[in-house]
Amino acid sequence: MDEPTIVPLPxxxxxxxRSTQILTSLSQIVSELLQNSLDAGARQIDIGVDCEEWIxxxxxxGSGMSKGGMDILGKGLEAGRYGTSKAYAPDSLDDLSTFGFRGEALASCADICCLEIASRTARSRQTWSIIVKGSKTLYDGPAIRWRRESPGTTVCIRDAFYNLPVRRLSHPVPARTLDAIRREIAAFALVFPHVSFTLENTHTVKDEKDMLLRIPKTTSMLTTFRHLYGRALAQHVDEIDETSGELRLEGFISLDGAHSKASQFLYVNRHPITFCELHHAIESRFASSSFAKHALDEAGETSLRSTTRRSPRKAEKKPVYVLKLTVPSQQIDNCLEPAKAAVHFRNKGSVVSFLSSTIQAFLARHGFSPSNVVDRGSPAPRKRRKYDFEDDSGYAEPETISRQVSRELSPLPLYTREKTEELVWTDPLSGQIYVVDARTGNSYRQSEPPPVASDGVTPFGRQGRTLSRQKAGGVEKSAMPEWIQEALEANDIYTVAENKIPFLTHIPALDPDAAEQTHHHGCHAPTKFADYLRTGQPYADATAASSRRFQKSDLRNAQVINQVDCKFIACLIDDSSGAEGPAAGRTVILIDQHAADERVRVERFLKELCLGYLANVAAGEDEDEGSLFRLRELSPPVPILLSRHEERRLRDPAIRRAFRCWGVHFVDITEPTCGAESGVDAGSTSGYSQVFVRCIPExxxxxxxxxxxxxxxxxxFLAKAETDPSFAQQRCTALDGYPAEGDEDDEFRWLRALRRCPQQLLDLVNSKACRGAIMFNDTLTHTQCENxxxxxxxxxxxxxCAHGxxxxxxxxxxxxxxARHRRVCRWSSFG
Incomplete structure (x- = not known):
């Protein structure tokens, strides 16, 4: 057999x-052309897209392209590649100042699309044009369609991916493609506020009013952000401009929290970057602070920090920021992939440290970080005492409170004896010196030795004990002062109102041999019911059912004994399978009556919700909305306040369809209700829009x-759809194979839709099931227990239960x- 030879690829x-790796989607093509326009110094960039026609x-x-430059591109294949006006000398490739420099974007377009370029430079009176498809020049001469009266360039792509049918089939749907292009334009508009952008869907546009996006020139990133998203998420901001050596960080961080991470933008040398260690450093700082709980809410101009405790079901707020990090070009490498969204740093540690310290300083300035606490040698941060110091507006700034606390505590002379454990404090009135435990606050006089219990345990310290313990007769007792003991006994408030919970002693096995074996090994001490429930573990005894697996059939055949302590239901389960081993036989179980009823209720509610969703998905758009879901008609419709960006998202038919699948219907939204899409003044509006809900699930x-x-x-719901574009689309598409053959007979078919249920609805259902379930101390009859x-x-x-x-x-x-050793047990007296 001939040896294989290595030959060059055609x-x-x-x-x-090369082309298929550089350009992966229609949105990536637009991004590359947009970056070329920015490199050309453009101040006005207009973009048109027709996803259905691949145009x-x-x-x-900008500065335009010369006819000679277009002739190089027209050579096709490799001869037309690597031609660029942004070429750098080999020794200066570490000091790049433009987005591109390799000259591959247009050549790749010419390979997999029909590329038409019409351009005019400032020195030319003629607009020249070239058309290339499949690396073959179809036209080269004066422009006919895209004539220009001023310098600039127009690049038109037709029949994209015509020679890659698989790429077309796997391409996102038009709605998702337009959304990706819109996000790409918004990302570049934030870092280039002096450039204006427009985006139109040429497949449906009829007038300038129908443009998808219009971003005017502004003076700052903050103004552009407010134009794009309104003032709802940027009402209260802290503008950032920090430097550290050759590093610089500019932008702003908002004090208003958001429901998603869609409003987080981080740039390195003006390049939007994908999630990396820099994002992780920011997230870590915010996660270790109280920002998620105490961020300002979207409640308009009068939004103040809430003094009430946030419900644990409420979603934690995500930070909103636009930050531009400038790093010397020789210190980074962003040529890892064609999109240039991934970067490597020569000194990553210093960059991460600089970014983290800036975020920490922001959190400290606004009272979100424990670093505001006055450090007096304590090894762990203490909770700051709350003081009511208000200005004329009634609002107390966190830093003002911190200064007042410092002045209030300063007269107390604290001296550190041991930095990590104890402090020394002198009472200004009596002159006595005390040693104070830095963690627990317990103290003793310095002139007296610290009290030590008879068992050698220090009454305070790292064990966290506040009262000394001593052993009397082998039983450990608390050495409580007599006056405290007398006060507690004399006060009826501290009397235990509930009866003592019954407990079981160890029950030996019924087999005489097993009983004798148990006797030799000793019996276990009495164990209370509460011990089992507190640990959540089965009875840890040689005869316990610790290794047995319970099935639903066991519950169906369970014999209800009685209610125990008005909290639990004791049942006897008999293993009728004939299994052998220590887990076989009869087992006494306790059922939490609240958890059991909560589980019954939550599944009843979820079943109704999910079956309605499945019916709506299967019916499609033609079915009457009210006939498939048990809806509550709201009359009059209930208004809710959304940001202008959220209201614009809600006008998407796919998003509204997703809401309808879960039984939420809105009054028809046709035009924006707040703010114009054009002009700089749009960013100065309140940024809020009012929408009306007319139906909700009953x-x-x-x-x-x-x-x-x-x-x-x-x-x-909108936040999830923003961060995950497939979120809404999944809810607009029928489930595969639904309804399946024989699916109507499956009582648990509703579980198929549970994974698609919005988390907010799940939380509401769980809360409703919990609040209305049987509670502890509710008395149940024997029949109610059985039911x-x-x-x-x-x-x-x-x-x-619903909460796990x-x-x-x-x-x-x-x-x-x-039968030989049958014993009679009066179960009725149990409990």
């Missing part, structure tokens, strides 16, 4: 491989109408019933 193959064009007023209707739950649900256990056995997940807490715990294994 030129056509080489160029196609896009970019028009700018199952969570009461919950949605409480406080701001409806607004938070809509905002959370509850039966309903629990019919659920899909009977062994945990176990609904039952095995108590003890009684072994197999033996």
């Amino acid at each position: 030129v056509v193959t080489r160029t196609k491989l 896009c064009w970019v028009r700018d007023d 199952v969570v209707g009461d919950k949605l109408l409480l406080d701001d739950e409806l607004r938070d649900f809509v905002k959370g 509850l256990v039966e309903n629990l056995s019919q659920t899909a997940f009977p062994f945990q 807490r176990p609904s039952l715990v095995p108590l003890i294994n009684l072994g197999k019933e033996d």
Whole structure:
């Protein structure tokens, strides 16, 4: 057999491989052309897209291209590649000042598209044009269609990916492509505020009013951000301009939190970058602060920091920022991939440290960081005491409070004896010197030795004990002062109102041999019911059912014994499978009555919600909206306040369809209700728009109408759709194979839609199920206990509540019933 030989790839193959790697989608093509326009010094960039026809064009007023430059591109294949007006000397490639320098974007377009360029320079009176397709020149001469009266360039792409049918089939749908292009333009507009941008969908545009995006020239990144997203997310901001050596960080961070990370923009040398360690450093700083809980809410101009505790169900706020990091070009490498969105640093540690310290300083300035606490040698930060110092407006600045606290505490002379553990404090009145534990606050006089219990345990210190303990008769007791003991005994308030919880001693196995073996090994100490429930673990005894797996069939066959302490239901489960081993036989279990009823209720609510969703998805757009979902008609419709950007997202038919699938219907939204799309003044508006909800799902209707739950649900849904473009599309597309054959007979078919249920709806359903369930100390009859256990056995997940807490715990294994050693037990007296 002949030895294999290595031969060079054909030129056509080489160029196609390069082109398909550089240009991956229609949005990537627009991005490359947009960057070329910015490198040409353009101040006005207009973009048109027709996703259905695979067409896009970019028009700018930059420096233009000469006819000689276009002739180089017209040579095709490799001869036309690597031609650029931004060429650098080999020794200066580490000092790049433009987005591109390799001359591959246009050549790649000529390989996989029909490329038309019409350009005019300041020295030329003629607009020259060239048309190239498949690296073959189709026309080269004076422009006919894209004539220009001033310098600039127009690049038009037609029939994109015509020779890559697989790329077309896997390409995102037009709505998602337009959204990606819109986000790409917005990202560059923020870092180039002196450039104006427009975007239009040429497939549907009829007038300038129909433009998808119009961004005017502004004076700063903040003004551009407010034009794009309104003032809702940038009402209160802290503008950043910090330097450290050759590093510089510019931009702003908002004090107003957002529901998603879609409003976070980080640039390195004006390049938008993908998620990397720099983003992680920012996230880590915000995560270790109180920003997520105490960020200002979107409530208009009068928004102040709330003094009430945020509900644990409320979504934590995400930071909003636009930051531009400038690093010397020789210190970074952003040529890792064609999009130039990934970077490597020569000294990554210094860059991350600089960024982290800037974020930490911002958090400290606005009271979100524990670094504001006055350090007096304590090894751990203490909680700052709250003082009410207000200015004329009634609002106390965090730094003002910090200064007042410092002046208030300064007269107390604290001297550090041991930095890591103890402090020395002198009482200004008595003159006595005390040693204070820095962590717990416990103290003793310096002239006296620290008290030590008889067992050698220090009454305070790292163990966190506040009262000394001593052993009397082998039993550890608290050495409580007599006057405290007498006060507690004399005060009826401290009397325990509940009866003592019954407890079981160890029950030996019924087999005499097993009983004798247990006797030799000793019996376990009495164990209370609360011990099992506190740990959530099964009974840790040799005869316990610790290794047994319970099934729903066990619950269906369970014998209800009685209610215990008005909190639990004791049941006897008999293993009828005939299994052998220590886990076989009869087992006593305790069922948490609240968790059990909560599980029954949450599945009933979710079933109604998910079945309505499945029916809506299967019906499509033609079905009557109200016939597939149990809806609550709101009359009059309920208004909710959204940011202008969110309202614009809600006008997307796909987003509204996704809401309808879950039973939320809006009054028709046709035109923006707040702010114009053109002009700089649009950014100075309040940035809010009012929309009206006319229908909501009945199952969570009461919950949605409480406080701001409806607004938070809509905002959370839109935030998820913003960060995950496929989120809304998944809810607009029918489930694969639904309804499946025989699916109607499956009682748990609703579980198929559960993974697509918005998290906000799940939280509301869980809350409703929890609040309305049977509570502790609710007395149940024997029949009610049986009904509850039966309903629990019919659920899909009977062994945990809606919040994940176990609904039952095995108590003890009684072994197999033996007719020779049968014992009579009065279960009615149990509990």
